[in-house]
Every structure is written in structure tokens, then in C-alpha cells.
Amino acid sequence: MAEDTSLEDFLDGGDKSEDGGENGTSARDETTETESEASDAEASTDGVDPAVTTYAWSPDGAACAECGEVVERRWTQDGILVCGACKSW
Ligand SMILES: [Zn+2]
Incomplete structure (x- = not known):
């Protein structure tokens, strides 16, 4: 009985919300969750990036811009x- 009730509630809400935009809301929720997870991963990667970016190594050698x-x-x-x-330490 409990299952019947919750299923009807769910279907009713879904029908109404299709017009109102429940799909958009739930899609937005999923995107938000995914983005915050990605942000966490990117945030920890960002901590490493600057050190790598400021330093370039070319096995064959490369001309100094200065x-x-x-x-x-x-x-x-x-x-x-x-x-x-030329680097100002
Ligand atoms: Zn130089």
C-alpha cells in the first residue's frame, strides 16, 4: 500500500512538472552535482599546475626568448x- 501511494504521488508530480519544468530542475541538479565534483578535482589539480607551467623542459633545447x-x-x-x-630569481 505504501508503495502504491508513493508511486502515484511520483507519477502525479512527474506529469504536472513536465509542463512546469521538473525535467529542467532535475537535469540542473545532476549538472550541479557533477560540476561540484569536477570542481573539487580541478581545484586539487590547480594546486599543481602553476609549478609546471612556470617551468618548461625541452630535451632538444629551445631558444631563450630573452x-x-x-x-x-x-x-x-x-x-x-x-x-x-635571464630569469630574475
Ligand atoms: Zn636567456
């Missing part, structure tokens, strides 16, 4: 990749 010296390791400074000698 002096043109070809080096394996360059660092980001003012938006450009420079060698260790």
Missing part, C-alpha cells in the same frame, strides 16, 4: 620563456 641561448630548461617570466641566466 637572449636566444638554446637551453633545455626555461622558466616563464613576464609571459615569455627565458633561460636560467
Whole structure:
């Protein structure tokens, strides 16, 4: 009996809400949950990214944007990749 009641309630609510936009609401809820989970994952990844981004390693060497010296390791400074000698530590 309890099951019959809750099933009817669910169906009634679903029918009414299809016009009212329950679908949109539930879809939004799912998206929100997914996004917050993704945000948590991205947040922990963001903590690692900056250190990686400021440092570039090229096995074959790459030219420093400041002096043109070809080096394996360059660092980001003012938006450009420079060698260790040009990097302001
Ligand atoms: Zn340089």
C-alpha cells in the first residue's frame, strides 16, 4: 500500500512538472552535482599546475626568448620563456 501511494504521488508530480519544468530542475541538479565534483578535482589539480607551467623542459633545447641561448630548461617570466641566466630569481 505504501508503495502504491508513493508511486502515484511520483507519477502525479512527474506529469504536472513536465509542463512546469521538473525535467529542467532535475537535469540542473545532476549538472550541479557533477560540476561540484569536477570542481573539487580541478581545484586539487590547480594546486599543481602553476609549478609546471612556470617551468618548461625541452630535451632538444629551445631558444631563450630573452637572449636566444638554446637551453633545455626555461622558466616563464613576464609571459615569455627565458633561460636560467635571464630569469630574475
Ligand atoms: Zn636567456
